[in-house]
Amino acid sequence: MSAHGHGELTHEHSVGTTKLFTTVWVWLLLLTALEVFLAYERLEVHLMITILVGLSLIKAALIMSYFMHLRFERLGLFLLLVPAMVFCICMMLIMFFPDSIRLMDLRPH
Amino acid sequence: MSETEFEGIVESPWSGGASPFAINSKKLGMWLFIISDSLTFSALLVSYAYVRLETPDWPRPFEIWPAIAKSSLMTLVLLSSSLTMVLGVNAAFQGDRKKTVRYLIATIICGIAFVLIHATEWVTLFGEGVTPWSNPWKPFVPLFGGTFFGLTGLHMLHVTIGVVYLAVIAWGFGKGKYTAEHVEVSGLYWHFVDLVWMFIFPMVYLLSVNPK
Numbered sequence: 001m002s003a004h005g006h007g008e009l010t011h012e013h014s015v016g017t018t019k020l021f022t023t024v025w026v027w028l029l030l031l032t033a034l035e036v037f038l039a040y041e042r043l044e045v046h047l048m049i050t051i052l053v054g055l056s057l058i059k060a061a062l063i064m065s066y067f068m069h070l071r072f073e074r075l076g077l078f079l080l081l082v083p084a085m086v087f088c089i090c091m092m093l094i095m096f097f098p099d100s101i102r103l104m105d106l107r108p109h
Numbered sequence: 110m111s112e113t114e115f116e117g118i119v120e121s122p123w124s125g126g127a128s129p130f131a132i133n134s135k136k137l138g139m140w141l142f143i144i145s146d147s148l149t150f151s152a153l154l155v156s157y158a159y160v161r162l163e164t165p166d167w168p169r170p171f172e173i174w175p176a177i178a179k180s181s182l183m184t185l186v187l188l189s190s191s192l193t194m195v196l197g198v199n200a201a202f203q204g205d206r207k208k209t210v211r212y213l214i215a216t217i218i219c220g221i222a223f224v225l226i227h228a229t230e231w232v233t234l235f236g237e238g239v240t241p242w243s244n245p246w247k248p249f250v251p252l253f254g255g256t257f258f259g260l261t262g263l264h265m266l267h268v269t270i271g272v273v274y275l276a277v278i279a280w281g282f283g284k285g286k287y288t289a290e291h292v293e294v295s296g297l298y299w300h301f302v303d304l305v306w307m308f309i310f311p312m313v314y315l316l317s318v319n320p321k
Contacts, residue, residue: 018196025192032184032310036177039315045162052311059307067195067300069293077130077140085144092155099159 016066024066031059139294143301146267150305153263154312157256161316166248169317170239179230180314183223184306187268190219191303194275198296201289206282209292213279216299220272227265231258260309267302274298 035055038048065071070078129137161167171177197212238245241258278295281287 016195016199018199021192021195021199025188028188028307029185032181032188032307035311035315036181039177039311039318040320042320045316049158049162049312049316052315053308056307056311060304063191063300063304063307067191067303068297073132074130077132077137080130081140081144085147088148089151089155092151096155096159097162 016069016072021066024062028059028062031055133290135290135294136297139297143297146301147305150263150308153256153260154308157260158312160252160256161312164250164252166250167317168244168246168250168253169319170237170244170246171314171318172321173318175230175233177314177318179226180310183226184310186219186223186226187303187306190216190223191300193219194296194299198289198293201282201292204289206285209289210279210283213275213282213292217272217275217279220268220275220299224265224268224272227261231261257313260313264302264305264309267305271295271299271302 035052038051038055041048043051070081128134171180193212193215197209197216200208200212239254239257241254243249243251244254246253274295278287278291282292
């Protein structure tokens with residue numbers, strides 16, 4: 001590791017403060033508490049999984065942006081990593097979910 | 110190759126030249142690993158969600174105590190370990206080796222606590238006759254054990270590897286063998302393990318709470 005690269009990264013690292021990270025941590029805890037609360041609401045399972053995964057996506061975005069520092073990196077890195085991942089996950093959802101809902105409808109009532 | 114050779118191409122489209130996106134290669138490598146690993150977990154979670162939604166008789170065994178209380182506590186422990194990790198990375202870049210090692214040790218303790226609480230919960234389930242292949246509940250849904258232990262087991266394996274990884278980094282950084290970049294890259298892995306739990310916890314536990 002060269003001294004030059006080290007210095008450059010140290011400079012970019014001064015953006016996150018203890019206060020910022022603690023705030024993010026509190027938000028993550030609040031969203032988790034909301035999820036646990038919602039688990040005891042009698043919602044239909046498709047709606048429930050949508051809400052829970054939606055909240056989890058917000059938490060994942062918070063972790064990636066602040067804890068994993070992606071917000072402070074070059075835009076190019078974000079564009080390399082996230083769209084490809086989102087595309088692959090969307091492909092999985094396209095394959096699976098319409099079929100799972102169809103199977104529920106085919107079930108004898 | 111010397112440093113000066115690259116200075117002319119720093120303004121290239123990928124903002125790097127020698128270092129794409131102006132980050133070191135370890136960090137880029139870890140990010141690429143994280144993306145591929147996230148797709149492994151996504152595939153498992155999507156296939157789990159498929160059978161979960163397709164099976165109206167899916168068991169809802171998780172009582173407030175012990176399962177939901179313990180898994181909520183595990184979430185708290187893992188989130189807190191992420192906070193100590195990120196503060197450790199900050200301390201590492203400020204050059205404070207002692208503080209960094211202390212934060213890393215706090216992170217490792219949280220990781221071990223997570224694995225231990227999880228293990229007690231697994232043992233409770235084993236005691237009820239729940240295994241990856243069978244469970245005592247009627248109507249019998251054999252996939253419950255397979256998906257539950259598959260998802261949580263793979264995640265637990267990641268946490269265990271993370272604890273070992275962080276221990277090596279804490280030891281080496283304390284001795285001055287490793288740089289702050291090493292700490293940062295191990296932090297990326299640790300936050301990823303935390304991130305995956307943010308999906309496993311609601312999808313595996315909260316979707317199967319006992320409504321009583």
